[in-house]
Amino acid sequence: MKIPQFYSTLLILFFTLTCFSQNNNPLIAKDFKDQKVWVDSIYENMSLQEKVGQLFMVDVFSNKNGKDVDKVRKLIADYHIGGIIFSKGGPQRQAKLNNEFQELSKTPLLIGMDAEWGLAMRLDSTFALPWNMTLGAIQDLKLIEEAGAAISRNSRRLGVHINFAPVVDINTNPLNPIIGNRSFGEEKINVTLKSVSFMRGMHKEGVLSSAKHFPGHGDTKRDSHKTLPTISFSKSRLDSIELYPFKKLIKEGVSSIMVAHLNVPGLETQETIPSSLSKTIVNDLLKKELNFHGLIFTDALNMKGASNFKNPGEIDLAAFMAGNDVLLISEDVPKAVDKIMAAYNDGTISEVRMAHSVRKILFAKYKAGLHNYKAVDTTNLISELNTIEDLALYDEIIENAITLIKNDVGILPIKELSDKKIAYVKLGDDDGTAFYNQLSKYAQVDWVKATKLDELLEKLKNYNQVIIGYHKSNASPWAKYAFTEEELSWIHEISRNNLTILDVFTKPYALMDLNSSSNIEGIVMSYQNSEAAQKKSAEIIFGALGAKGRLPVSISQEFPAGTGYYTKSLNRLSYGYPEAVGMNSYKLQEIDSLINVAISEEMTPGLQVIIARKGKVIYERNAGFHTYEKTIKVTDSSVYDLASLTKILATLPFIIELEGKGELKFNSKLGDLMPFFKGSNKANIKLQDMLMHYARLKPWIPFYVSTLDKETKGRSVKYYREEPMDVFNTQIAKKMFIRDDLRDSIMGTIRDSKLESKLAYKYSDLPFYIMKYYIEDYYNSSLSYLVKEHFYKSLGANTITYLPLNDIDTSRIVPTEYDRLWRKQEVLGHVHDQGAAMQGGIGGHAGLFSNATDVAKMMQLYLNGGNYGGKEYFKQETLDKFNNCYYCDQNVRRGVGFDKPQLGTAGPTCGCVSLSSFGHTGFTGTLAWSDPEEEIVYVFLSNRTYPDVNNRKLIRENIREKIQRIIYESIEE
Template sequence: MRNVLYSLIFFIFSISLSAQQSGNPLLAKDVNGQKQWVDSVYNALTLKEKIGQLYMVQVFSDQSEANKNKIIGLIKDQKIGGIIYSKGGPVRQAKLNNVLQAASQTPLLIGMDAEWGLSMRLDSTFSFPWNMTLGAIKDPKLIEQTGRQLGEHSKRLGVHFNFAPVVDINTNPKNPIIGNRSFGEDRDNVTEKAMALMKGMQSVGVLSSAKHFPGHGDTASDSHKTLPTITFNKKRIDSIELYPYRKLIKEGLSSVMVAHLSVPSLEARDGYPSSLSKTIVTDILKERLGFKGLIFTDALTMKGVADFVKPTFDGVNSGSVNVGGEIDLAAFLAGNDVMLMSEDVEKGINKIAEAYERGAITDERLQLSVKKILLAKYKVGLNKYEPIGTANLVEDLNRIKDYALYETLMEQAITVAHDDKKLLPLRHLETKNIAYVSLGDDDGTPFYEELKKYGKVHKIEDNNLDVLIEKLQNYNTVIVGFHKSNDNPWKGYEFTNKELTWLYEIARTNTVILNIFTRPYALLDLESITNIESVVVSYQNSKVAQEKSAQLIFGAFPAKGTLPVSAGPYFTVGDGIQKNSLNRLAYTIPERVGMNSEKLNKIDAIAQYAIDQKMTPGIQLLVARKGKVIYNKNFGKHTYDGTKVVESDDIYDIASLTKIVATLPLLMELEDQGIVSLDSKLSDILPYYKHSNKKNMTIKKMLSHYAQLKPWIPFYYATLDSVTNKPSSKYYRTSRKPGFTTEIAPNLFMRDSYQDSIPKIIKDTELLSHLRYRYSDLAYYIIKQYIEKHYDRPLNEVAQDHFYKSLGANHTLYNPYKTISNTKIAPTEVDDYYRFQKVQGYVHDMGAAMQGGVGGHAGVFSNANDIAKIMQMYLQKGYYGGVRYLKPETIDKFNTCYFCEKNVRRGVGFDKPQLGEEGPTCGCVSMTSFGHSGFTGTYAWADPDEEIVYVFLANRTYPSSKAKNMLLREDIRTDIQKAIYEAIN
């Protein structure tokens, strides 16, 4: 019987404990241990020490020694319960925190305003997007992840309470203090995002605090400066402002911060602050909403409460409630647990103690608040307090995964708010002539630089509107970036009258994409959007926001964001036009595609070694994975003794890469159309060879280098003077003359008729005696001849019109000397055997030079970014930028080794991985991979299995191509390739 009774008592106790735990968010999993610790600490405190626990004072980690000593005095003499840190730095705060904790007999509860990260208060720390930005994101899991990582930062710095999330529903666009700090104007969206942020923070042991109760979202004034008034009736407040609190409380909200507001419908006393109202704090929050967590006042130094004046209070004539700690007492009597940033802690403690002694405060009431504070301290681990370690602190607060998340958040948030002509994302780049105009606080350099990665975009600026409009007449698309300060969420966001005038005038005469890099309320200034074709809202003006906006405009990723607020008659909350990706390359960090940044940085050392050892003057390096460029760096200079450093928009003679970026795609296109096939014989496609020894060669054999063609013919030898070994006057002139218009170098023009001699020499050349693999350029002379005959146009023009223009490969061209400054072209050689001058902007390959710079095997100049676009198109089976260039089956045909059993490692045009030990790759790539290398040091490789594109451009032939190819001998390019694969997680 006794055992049954004990079991029943235990059962009832368990139920009671469970009920208590489910209702109190401050209870730890170890409830019994927590209760014992709380009781032991509480019972050891004197009355004033208990009251001291109710206080959390403000501390600046960059303050003077005198101020630090003042805080230590408050800790030792007044036994305050906590610290709220403000401005400073993380290392300084950590060190100061260790000192302050050591001075306290009861561990201090540490709080911070870190709504979008510790950067809200501290330098050298990470800033996540503002709440308004997060409000545009559909996926709450991303917000929860944000809360988790934000919480991890807080925990690392010893912060136990983050005064977030803001759950104010910002229904007033002119709200001076909330605005961007709100998730938006829709209560359900605000609640969902706040809930997710709360859960994320609390999942890592950092307590949250919903604010500003009962709701600061529809105010026209700032409670830091005055007492704002909320004029809504009870029904409206209950259904809108209180809605998020009701939901979050049910899900374990740790604390609530009460605002300093005048709410006549809830508090009958005129001008009475909500933070001092028992009706609002106790009757509504604690009793009606059933909240059992900690209740913080907002800062008691704020004018909204600090200037509160009442003739009498608590039976004491005081004039101003701010005299002698009356506000602190009033706040406590209202039901608050923690007095945040009291103006006079000692007076406040004394005032509360006096009220306790005369019976105005019961022991039960004091015990309730103090024990809640102690429960919170136990829950965050202060029963086992350890000092904060400062080693790697800054690095721990700025992790790669934080940058990765920031990028993801911005991609998900950016909103296409208007696009009535379906202009976005930009397609048909061959038809686009794009200008960029900057309005606002800065010139939007990151935005502009990112735009240029995708297409031909020119920045147009002038202080005179008429001149600007005239300049814009040369463009059919104008992107207007409206850039406002990103320093903090309170910065101005409005258009000036001048900016609006300029915008309307630009839109009147041009097709315009308006991209605003500020809060969506800026759209309120638009009186009309009739002439504005597209509007993109990017919410913030950070570098990442600008870069991601450019990527979205060109379709590198889909548009998913929706407006979290309404902005005038044209833009309503929830608006957001969803746009699909066009599968153009995006730009991101390695971790977002399953790679390791630290391991990938090994590439830097290899590339720098090549520069230091003078294997090449300069290098452009690019790595992409899963459609995203994750590494894009430059090394060295254009020349060893020069000053021009390599930049991303510099171009290189890509030598034999020409074969796979010019000739091969055009041939595949013809195969697509059924005009040729891999089994087409040379005599069938070019009757010119009908009676030659090459008539039965197939395209497959020629481009697999298995057709007995000679590797190379030095055509230029025959045009040199036999005595001087310099260009013969029979074939060359030093200026353009009739019959001598083929320009092969500055002041060197070749006889035009020699163009017919090259194919004749090839036609009449003997074949190799044995059928075996032998790499040969001659096939590409022949294929070029066929392509030009078929289209009746030069190869360079066909390549531009069929591929480069629409791909946005605007740095890819033949004969760049005609249109590009030499300052942007890496020189390839100081020629001492043919042209006898520096070769820069003219093709290095002699045979291609003799064809006017346009060869099927060489002649193209490009940068790494453009080559990556072409390789990515191949990787995506012929699709890029919304355009189907080639059929997947055609890509597969050409990426097949048909003579592998004959020791041929080549596909049709493409190089393939080696079958044995030596070859063109690191040996770590898949057998489905393909690419090519070039004589000047260039290399491009794509791997479908790992979705990797790797581009290496160099001018290792400068100053002399006769020097040993140390890039090849020391395996620089393939060692880098190996490092890429080693960086895969």
Template sequence: MKLNFALFVTLTVTTLLQAQQINPLIVEDEYASHKRWVDSVYATMSLQEKDGQLFMVDVFSSDPASKTDKVKELIKNNYIGGVIFSKGGPNRQAKLNNEFQEISKIPLMIGMDAEWGLAMRLDSTFAYPWNMTLGAITDDRIVEKVGRRIGEHSKRLGVHINFAPVVDINTNPKNPIIGNRSFGEDKENVTRKSIAFMKGMQQAGILANAKHFPGHGDTDSDSHKTLPTISFTKMRIDSVELYPYRRLISEGLSSVMVAHLNVPSLEERTGLPSSISKTIVTGMLKGELGFNGLIFTDALNMKGAADFKQPGEIDLAAFLAGNDVLLISEDIPKAQDLLVNAYREEVISEERLARSVKKILYAKYKVGLHSYEPVTTSYLYEDLNSVVDAALYEEAMAASLTVLKNDQAILPIKNLEDKKIAYVNFGDAEGNTFLTQLRMYTAVDHVTANSLDGYIEKLKEYNYVILGFHRSNDNPWKDYQFTDKELVWLYEIARTNTVILDVFTRPYALLDLKSTANFEGVIMSYQNSDMAQQLSAQLIFGAREGSGKLPVSLG
């Protein structure tokens, strides 16, 4: 028994030490030159320059010169370490990126939120499926290919870190900010998809970022607007919300973003945001999980953090909690002054400052900033919108299509000579591409009416009704629910007709259905893109299979 216990202790300690020794920012086969570059750069830096490296400021490439010039002043006068680009266009961003890099003494780390591709922020760029759609795919190799391609796009545009994947486990259907950005509600599936996406991006030379630590998936409020509370026990958080982080860290995750959340079971101080909790950032993320990569705060101008402390003070608190990079500070000059004073007053030690600054420099070397090259704009649009992307998007969307109900093998529709088929469009978006593709197989009439009685009367002459529910595909936050009128009409049409319901929005739309007993077929197509509509029509007539699996439960 004693030998067994001793062996257990030895293995446990060894495992912890090994976890602590993983450094995802090291280029292993270049370690000597890597370390030499970091040490040499650090040795030349003043205190202000070191503190400046901790800041990543946001900018829109669509901003007027009056705003972008302020960023240039921060680069010159405050020595900021990075820029996170938001809305704009690829050519404008490339040009601005080159201008910023030219005036920076130490090359800037460039970041973006490109969760489903650069199109999350930029016009004229490619949009891949939302995470919820990818969560339905059973072949994780497709997700890895998507991650890699998004990484290649990022690299082409001079971006070094993509703040993705979202690893939140969306166990709350009413979550207003995560939802479609999550791979789903099952921790195993979310973890597998997150690892695949991360590996793909990091193979392309882009730093991945798991967010929003310690878990934003079960909230009913938005940390951009308030401080959400996570009321679960530590045991529950450890077994569910932290599960993906453990696995990703063991697979070489580059960075983590810490959310602004109130988590009473993890932080005893009432209302203290997780982003400035030393217990959560240093104790849990660095200590218990053994994470040695870069740690970013979520944006410090979000209400979840900004309402707790004044600008500048929140930055100092975040650094003292253990964060390395202070994202979107509201007042960098003030925050930098506070950090400098804290160092001089020995509140911040040289060891603590060096740890974060050198991690940032190690990351910069890893993404190639020790030999920086400007972004070329020749064929930029073509490189970011290629036939490779169109083919991969089709592959991903096809693999996500999910048949939820197929009574009496109604799908695929057969014996077309005996069928008279109507198409009815519900929702606030068009289904023209869907209808056009349906008509490639047989005659399909588009039936419209201004009242339920009108629909019932017109549909009497049809023996099949394909009802498409189409909601906007502009972004994953768009409304996805049926209206009360649509629900009443849907039930009545299904009661009096043979109906195939095809849903072109997030799965949670089906939670509003009290019953699907009268629907012979139900298909989840997840998004209302032209490709999703084409593929779903092909599935209805047997040209495609529905191999997807629902990533959330619908009761």
């Protein structure tokens, strides 16, 4: 019999006062009184069919048209369904359908999605965060909260009110076919902490949460989409493990819970009743025993785990009778509506029962903001669903997840690079290019390939360290991940013969097939094969980042859940987004415009720019071509003539090193340092004054002029040959060799040169000519060899070099000039500066070539106070002596060897940098600058001198300085 209307009204009132008290119901809004008025007004004006319609949430694919969408339109118009769950498609199409459906519906629709790792779980052109298994490795719960918030911001932007997340299943079964990567792990505490944090992030952004799959889908070998899996544990086991996170999330205010289709004999004795249809599980356990008052969703009712047990319509009625509020993806809504209405009319379903669910749904809609419904604005929708902030968060999440699970002999991070010969071997069926390219930013790494194991092992004999990357598809969390038998054999043989690091870019369970890891010195778990995971893993291997993650699941007795070695950063440059270091990407985009102008206006054929802050490269641009013929594009491997950057990148580091050892002093006089200068007008010049360009030295001496024929002004046969012979072995350019003894005559010319008549700041190359000879004499070796051995090799700066034609393919070397005066040819691979050329290309003031990446390493070394890659090259206090403007009161802006910001209007910088900043510029259109206060490194390389050194457009337009100004304007924190 039906309950009389009077008693029914009293029961509904009692239900409202108890279930919707503000203390224990997650669906209550802050403005509860207004919320209740809104719910009452809608509910009281609903027909029975409208009430029943609210119980249904139907699915729609935004990539489908025609009858599928028409069917949903009809269900809204004729059956008054309460919600839509959007599935696969695209955001623009979904937004338009969403707006249309909401317009059709009398009562606002609750819009849901499965966006466990972001909208990209269902939609193209949208953003994806890492799988839950990856998040499970993270120790910083704030990041998990940020992940939940980011996904919810995107959901709200698309008009989605409830995200069916977090997945709180505890994946204790490695063979689980449907959960796996969707789980935070196998330990209940870890899963619970991550789930709560993720949920809090969702709630901060106003999206309703849904814990799933109740009572726990983690320990099964079957997929409930295809059959009815069995969870065959006792109630006490289920209570202590599977139900643990649900209980905690209920206390923390989870908005809804989704009930799975499972056979759980420990909770429901009837074998033919899936958990979603079990009153014992839904009503008695979830609602009563666990005291849950939020929304209860069935899992999709078209899944075989449920649909095999009852006919369409009957299954919906059974689910509602079991205690569910929302019937998700019914196979036949009209039949189900008829069944439920008939049950209401015959008294099987009471008004109180109907009100219980429908009013909860309405309370949820108010909580989701549907009382103030606004259509989805499609303007800028795609860009706003793919923000730089989201990308930066993805990077940070991956960086914190990657886990070092084995580290014998402290193989990671790789420290001293001088003696390393490293090979990379790719296994798996997915791409590993991003991993290899990032590894190559830190050291010389060779990609070694072979079709047969014997061939590979033979090639690897030439290497003392091997990095194996195992790359599997990142397309979905269910992608295949297992090693092949051949791959396992190759890993075994490689690690048996070589010092080996194995990096796994798929789910951790892949390692369960590894028979033994005894020969592998280092194992890194990177979880996914995304580009970010590949890059961050390479950075961790080389110590640009520290390893922070811990295994969320057990792999073996050797690697139980929780395994993870922490490593410290070695202060090598890492890579990331500007927002990660408090800078604005959109502001930095103004640099692109400047670069485009510089190239289109032929200020330079091409260029490289690198910007780093707080040890992270956040802007990297290679633009234009090597020449105006546009045959070779500038890439990050292109190598430029650094010109005067040589002073601070080659000569000055030795002076700093020797001063730190006490071998040099600022007040050392040139005559005492080098007996060659005793008795000359330069004998009493102090080292400090000389390096600050405050010593009356000539700014420049055109040494080559004396080698020209006085009448013809051409090259004198007395000094030049086209081929090396006898004493003509110093190469100036292609088919151009000069007498070797001219190197010594250069020093004689410097010694005998006159001093400027007045002591004043006068920039001069001569101090670095002089100190080059001092350094080579002190170490009894060439500066070219010395600087590689002391600095570049251990830094992993493999492109920075003198005489690049000896080491670097010609196609990578950018020409600097077409010299029509002296060399009568294109200058490519030979130093542009004439004086350095006459020294065989090895000058203390010029001669270095490099790409921007390796220049940035040296500038970061300075910024780090003399430390890089875990090695101390010199002390901070020593560096500070050189980075000091001792004669500022004499209008000398220079430090000791370093250039410094301008004191007036003229100078090398934008005038917006800190006074503690330092660096240098170069004649060919180069600049390298470090700022300790803002922790910024800025490198600009170009060949503005090509084809004519008289092209001063780049200088006249202050392109380098304008870029620097944008850098500082982009700082937000």
